[in-house]
Amino acid sequence: MYSVSDDTRQTIDEVIAAVDGVVEERHQRGHAIAPGMVREVLLSRDTGTVLPYGLKQLALYTSAVAMSRVLRHAGIEPDAALGESFGEIAARECAGNVTVTNGARTACALNDAYYAVLNQGDMLLVNASEAHTLAVLRQINHPELSLATVNSPTHTVVSGPHDALQAMIDATPAGTPPPRELGIGYASHHPQHTAIKQAALRSMPGIPQTPLKLALYSTVQQRAYTPQDDLVEGFSDNTIKPCHLPNTLNALSRAIHKPLFIDLGGNGYMARCVSKILPGARTYAPLTQNALDLRADLALKP
Template identity: 35%
Template sequence: MMPHPSDMPRGGVVFLFPGQGISPCGALASLYDDDLGVPPAARKEADRILDEVDEVASTQGYGPVRDVLLADRRPQDAPPLPYGTSQLAHFAASVATAHALAAMGITPDLIVGHSLGEFSAFVTAGAFTVAEGAHLVCALNDAYRPVIGEGAMVLILGEAGGTQAMLADLGREDLAIACVNSPKETIVSGPPAAIAALRTLGDTRRLFELDVPYAAHHPSLQDIHGRFLDNAKGLRQRPLSVAVHSPVQRRPCSDADDFLLALADLITKPVYFAETVSRLAPVDQRLFIELGAGDTLSRSVRATLRGARTVVPLAPVKKR
């Protein structure tokens, strides 16, 4: 559902950029649905972003994302996307939707990115161009190549304290809390053997493995952290045009920060999304708009802030 400018509270529009974990296939389909009346200017902006991302992807050895984002929703038994395509597609979907909304007169007063979503956040806030942001996602993909398949991430339906106690009982120091999404959702990261051990201890009905090919937000990934910074050398940040709150840095960002270092920290540090969102009350002065595939962050916001208003522009529309 595309929001309307007349519905925007003054000074209270929060853009939420999700990370990875679900398939991006078909994420932009609703934006290009002729029956939904999306203005041509909005689609033109989205087209421009997709062209820019695909141009960078081709030079960096990655496949195009346009067909992925405009395809039908991917069935669960479909083969996985080529490595790196999903990450670029998530980035492109978020940034394209932000530009489409801007063409409709809807801009953020504040931006919060979750994990990979911080790449989209810094681009939308003007710190990097779209092409530079795509280069940075490719740099992240390249940095993680040595550890593909050596780790996994699991969403647990439970609060962080209980999850931490469960990890302590298990006695696996190679498991780490990667994200605290809400009082009801926590994500754990670690090697496959440790994740398998976690499944034997916890209620498997409350554990869901995410579509991520490595163990992100894990303190053991210092080499990947350094490799990303090496890959990103040469890019220069610009002043922020919109406030960005980082759930990893646990504070608002400023132009004095090293944004490349902040992005590298996504590799080794946890995401405190619920904590960040809780600081954005009172909810009657905010409208949270999630720009990406799925509604994960919107659900987390509502679970954290009672009565919060959320909008998901890319949500699939059920037709009669």
């Protein structure tokens, strides 16, 4: 994307610079992520270097926001924004609720809240339906194992401490693809993380917000936010409540006729989930395309 045109390069540089401003503020207060690291993660080949805590999430936020800005500069305006879990921060920026800078501050505040439980648990991507995953959870009957997200008819995510996740892996029948640990570093969407939610709520209200400029869908609330909703409270629910992408997409598709779903992620996973949930839906994952396709799709000159 960075090499598509001078316009895309400038847009991406502006977003990275805005995020780097937040990184500089925090680095001066002793945080490990230093200015320039987000740029290196996004624009350099993977060197296998261990990343400081929170850098991966901050880089994912930055890339999604940069992609959103590139599309808008090409004349593609969204009718709604949707982000699952941590991705809701980029969706809030897309919907006009926070600036690029304040979205980065929100991402850092959430990472700060989770630091208290760092390496005490993680999440598993399970190749199974919601009903099957719930049946396995009942069979295992581990008090600290929880359904975290329903991503599609064939993919779920389970959250919990490491021993509980191992019990889930051990319960996988022979010949079935085993669950894959996501390597997030903590067990998100877990009902026992009420202290994490409270820590997030103490820091996030001080981050400026503006009214939504377009519909913002929450996979935790499984609907679009309304003017009566507290968006900070709603977002912080991601720490303790499960996400349900199928129910949310069904609500969105009832509100918007034949939508085109544009996946701002780097691997097209959300677009694949949409296709499984809404067969025949139009999807587009620009960051999975090569530069020539992007120039044509965005009507940009080389």
